[in-house]
Amino acid sequence: MRGFVFAIVGLIALAASQAAGFEVEEERDFPSLADESAVLSILSTTDSTVFTPLILAYQQANPTVRVTYTVASTTEVYSALHEEKAAFDLAVSSAMDLQMKLANDGDALSHQSAMTSALPAWARWRDQLFGFSQEPVVLLVSQKALAGLNLPETRADLIALMRENPDRFRGRIGTYDPTRSGAGYLFATQDARQSDTFWRLSEVMGNLDTKLYTGTSDMIAGLLVGDIDMAYNALGSYAAASLAPGGDVQIIELQDFTHVLLRTALIPAQARDPDLGGGFLDFLLSNAGQTLLEQTAGLPRINEAALAAGSHLRPIRIDPGLLVFVDPLNRQRFLREWTAAVIQP
């Protein structure tokens, strides 16, 4: 009897330690509609509000499946899967580089279906990593604040604008903090890779006491309450979804280049029920799932034609190049340089 009690205590302790292994921001439970037959556990960096319509639609088709939806930051999702080997059936993240690292290091299972084969080659890797939405990385500006000035069309315009009006923009610009945000780090490194303008831009922004954020929603909130006038490298999809059309804040896709982020999903190697994860992934990639994602969450569907139509759009390719900035030495060096440029004493 005593041993039994100890065993139970041990189990609870184990469960607690597992739950506490990585920092969870939000946990949501979607009980099955009919008698529960299986549990689909999703680990994601995307807010549950974005995924709720999708999960409910999925449960309409699979009424006996209970869905648990856990939200964590990109780095926490990575360490949960890579270091702690937490058991989830599907991992969704906006940090393409970390997802790529997981797949490359053997932390993902292969999944093949008609849906995954239909994906363009640039939106998948090794039947393990799949892009399910393409979101442009944009500049948000308050039209009121820029009254009388030309709206910037390129980074060069933006640099010139800030240089010419330093007093107007001091402390009124926001961007991601790459040291704290995985998505911000990805955008910054891709910018640096794409063009040397990035370093000039960083320096100019640093000179103007740029405010640093960890998420696009914070930047949008800042714009709406008037904390800042411009937000650089914000996720266009969030902005389009949360800003009223015709409002003060305008979304600008810079014409020299605009990166397109792929939100990706993979089935972790230690998934309890990989088939269930694969099933939800297929639903996510299906026409119904993609339409729902686009209409209810504002996440644009995978669309090669749209990318081809915009000559300034540069999708961030899912390829081993992404591994370069995951390298700790490289990361250190990059962040050191970025800090030197932006955070000036």
Place this chain on the structure above:
Amino acid sequence: MVIQLLLVAAILSALLYLSVRSVAFSAVETTQDRILGAATLAIAEELRGGAEGVSVDIPYAAFSMLGAIGEDRVFYRILIAGETVTGYDDLPLPENPPEGLDPTFYSVAYQGEKVRVSAAYRSVLVARKPTEVLVLVAQTRSVQAEIVARLANQAAALGLGFFAVAALLSIATGRSVLQPVQRLAEAVGRRGPNDLRPVARPVPEELGPLVAALNGFMMRLSGALSRTETFIAEAAHHIRTPLTSLRMQAEIALRQTEDEEVRKTLRAMIRSVDDSARSAGQLLDHAAVIYRTDQRSEETIDLWPLVEGLVDSFRPLAEMRDVELHTIAPPEGMTLVADRVLLESAIRNLVDNAIKYSFADGLVEVGLHREGQMAHIWVHDRGRGLSGVRASELMVRFQRGSNVEDVIGSGLGLTIVREVAAAAGGNFKLGEREGGGTCADLYLPLSD
């Protein structure tokens, strides 16, 4: 032959598959090694020494270019002075350290997969002291396997295509090569039993030696045969001549003696001499038949006068035996092209047999009539018949019926008839006659 050609085609296809596989493997490996090496060097070139240590800056392109080939996993490891500073610290090191500036390549198993590793050494100055830096970049080779498999499969498909074409060609070639041989075999097979003329039909050059050998063989055979026949003829002749003189002497003795016992003995002797003479005559005839079927001299013959003349020549013998000879003339004249000597020999044998095996007061009928394109010569008797012996057996050389012990014969008569019929393109039948006796029917093709 066809099977051998198919076998060769199959072996060639397999060889093609294997050689393309190995060539493709090394070609793809070389290409991938180059890219892997370039990625390694790209990292090595970015190494910078300084007062505090080595700065490592992995260029984005270094790994991005590895993705250009295909979706293979990428691993790397950078060691400074033997210490792993970044990357996968369990990636296996090269057995022999790379020499010079060029990267070395090796294959190892890593994370459950076969990976190809490229390793390059660089010496960097750290606080004015040279420090060794080793850069390893590794990539799985699933794309290589895919490309090699695809190429090899294409080669196999190509090989199988060749195989199919080769098979069809070999069958066609085999047929066209064998056709003249088959035609030659048919032509030789169609020949009569004693036709030993040389083969004159045109054959492909390649078959020349075969035909020459065949002709040479037939010449030798025919020479041997004719020597045999000459020998038999000679022998018969040498037997017949003393027999004639013996018979004459016996007849003279018969006329000169009155002693009934001696006369009886002499008469038996004369009869024996007669039979022996006929046997010798038939041997001679047979030899002539064989010889003449080889060297035919054919002429147009009016058949009935020939038959009637032959029957007439047997009348003295028939009278001596008290056998009546009856001829039934055909309503029309019939001519055929044949060798006169052979034909006479055959008919003579038929009539002779009929008389020989008839009882006293018997009747032998000889007739001729037309049956379609054939002349039917028939000789019927009321003799002792065949007594159940098969006619075909009687037509074998020196084979005689079981009921003829008291009649002396050589067993050659029917053989001669059969051979003459065969040589002329006709046939010969011997059968039991209704009411006792024998029917001999000789069919010969008529000339039109």
